[in-house]
Amino acid sequence: MTKPAISVQxxxxxxxxxxxxxxDINLDIAQGEIFALLGPNGAGKTTLISAICGIIRVSDGxxxxxxxxxxKEYRIARGKIGLVPQELTTDAFETVWNTxxxxxxxxxxxxxxxxxxxxLKDLSLWDKKDEQIRKxxxxxxxxxxxxxxxxxxxxxxxxxxxxxxxxxELRKSMWRQIRRLRDNGTTIILTTHYIExxxxxxxxxxIINKGKLILIEEKKTLMKKLGKKELILELYSKVTEIPTxxxxxxxxxxxxxxxxxxxxxxxKKNNGVAELLDHLKDSGIKxxxxxxxxxxxxxxxxxxxxxx
Ligand SMILES: Nc1ncnc2c1ncn2[C@@H]1O[C@H](COP(=O)(O)OP(=O)(O)O)[C@@H](O)[C@H]1O
Ligand SMILES: [Mg+2]
Numbered sequence: 001m002t003k004p005a006i007s008v009q010x011x012x013x014x015x016x017x018x019x020x021x022x023x024d025i026n027l028d029i030a031q032g033e034i035f036a037l038l039g040p041n042g043a044g045k046t047t048l049i050s051a052i053c054g055i056i057r058v059s060d061g062x063x064x065x066x067x068x069x070x071x072k073e074y075r076i077a078r079g080k081i082g083l084v085p086q087e088l089t090t091d092a093f094e095t096v097w098n099t100x101x102x103x104x105x106x107x108x109x110x111x112x113x114x115x116x117x118x119x120l121k122d123l124s125l126w127d128k129k130d131e132q133i134r135k136x137x138x139x140x141x142x143x144x145x146x147x148x149x150x151x152x153x154x155x156x157x158x159x160x161x162x163x164x165x166x167x168x169e170l171r172k173s174m175w176r177q178i179r180r181l182r183d184n185g186t187t188i189i190l191t192t193h194y195i196e197x198x199x200x201x202x203x204x205x206x207i208i209n210k211g212k213l214i215l216i217e218e219k220k221t222l223m224k225k226l227g228k229k230e231l232i233l234e235l236y237s238k239v240t241e242i243p244t245x246x247x248x249x250x251x252x253x254x255x256x257x258x259x260x261x262x263x264x265x266x267x268k269k270n271n272g273v274a275e276l277l278d279h280l281k282d283s284g285i286k287x288x289x290x291x292x293x294x295x296x297x298x299x300x301x302x303x304x305x306x307x308x
Contacts, residue, residue: 003067004028005156005187006052011061013047013211021047023211025061029204031155034178034188036202036219038195040305044211045191046086049158053083066155079107082149086160086191088141090148092134096125099133100147107152119147123177139170146177157181159190163197175201195298205297209305223297224267231262231273233280234289243283249276260285266294 006029013022021044029035039045050056052063054070054077063070065077091099101116120126123143128136133144142162149157159178163171178201182188192198198205198219205222207215215222238257249272252261264271280287 002031005031005066007064008052009062011051011063012059013051014059021211022051025213027206027213027216029187029189031187032185033203034182034201035204035206036198037189037191037206037208038198038301039208040193043208045208046160049160049191053081053158054078079152080155082154082157084145084149084159084162088145090133090141090144093132095130095132096144097129099144100151103148104151109152116151119150123147139166142166156187161191163192163194195301199297207301207304214304228263228295229266230293231264232291232293233260233287235259236286236288239285245279245283
């Protein structure tokens with residue numbers, strides 16, 4: 001069996017301030033998957049990435065990169081990783097070409113201009129190769145960061161909040177590039193607090209809150225397991241209270257009394273929709289319009305984080 005790209009066992013990080021930023025994290029990430037780490041601000045996402053990449057000292061636990069201990073075999077482990085940090089840190093006066101080439105050299109890789117050219121072309125940066133980084137737009141700077149992270153041909157790419165401050169167009173093109181990398185075998189780990197990004201990109205999702213991983217699940221399973229549907233009934237006339245025969249449905253009556261919402265599990269055969277409609281008719285409640293809504297990953301996320 002191939003080793004996981006990342007294996008984290010019983011990882012704890014307590015900052016000097018006493019804050020427990022990571023609390024007993026256990027996580028395996030398979031080679032070639034896109035894993036999205038979701039969590040509100042301050043949840044511990046950057047701390048977890050920094051710990052795995054060996055940027056901060058951990059308090060306890062084991063981290064292995066493709067089977068290599070991240071401290072005992074630091075150089076091998078770190079060489080397998082490309083990191084696009086949350087904060088854009090580049091040398092403003094350096095050119096795109098130089099900064100990306102230099103980054104490759106830092107990892108002890110021999111020069112390979114053809115490879116650097118390929119990355120820059122892939123990221124639509126080729127015509128900017130001789131520009132100073134300070135002259136580039138924010139979106140281009142972010143792509144330079146990605147180019148730098150890819151310069152030493154890492155097997156694993158970390159992207160910490162890749163969409164922060166990036167407009168919709170660029171975000172979409174970045175997602176395409178990330179998928180292409182994955183298709184070429186790179187393992188991708190991204191953190192985000194844009195739920196839409198995880199919903200769009202991830203094979204698997206981890207949700208972190210207050211330093212604890214509260215859930216790890218295949219995205220599809222997660223959506224199926226926790227995804228609920230809502231039946232929204234717009235009524236002809238105002239209802240002041242829900243009639244007794246309908247009490248069992250946990251209906252939500254809107255403030256103006258003209259809308260009833262029924263939440264049900266669409267995966268269940270007896271989801272209650274047909275009976276509810278019959279009961280409504282018997283109670284003399286007439287519907288003007290009927291709509292359904294599938295709960296999104298966002299709804300699921302808000303519920304989970306709210307509970308923990
Ligand atoms: N160097 C540090 N020293 C002390 N506390 C820190 C440090 N860096 C981050 N924190 C705290 O650790 C928690 C997790 O932060 P972080 O990992 O940056 O969260 P996220 O990336 O999910 O927004 C936050 O409460 C943050 O204030
Ligand atoms: Mg962060």
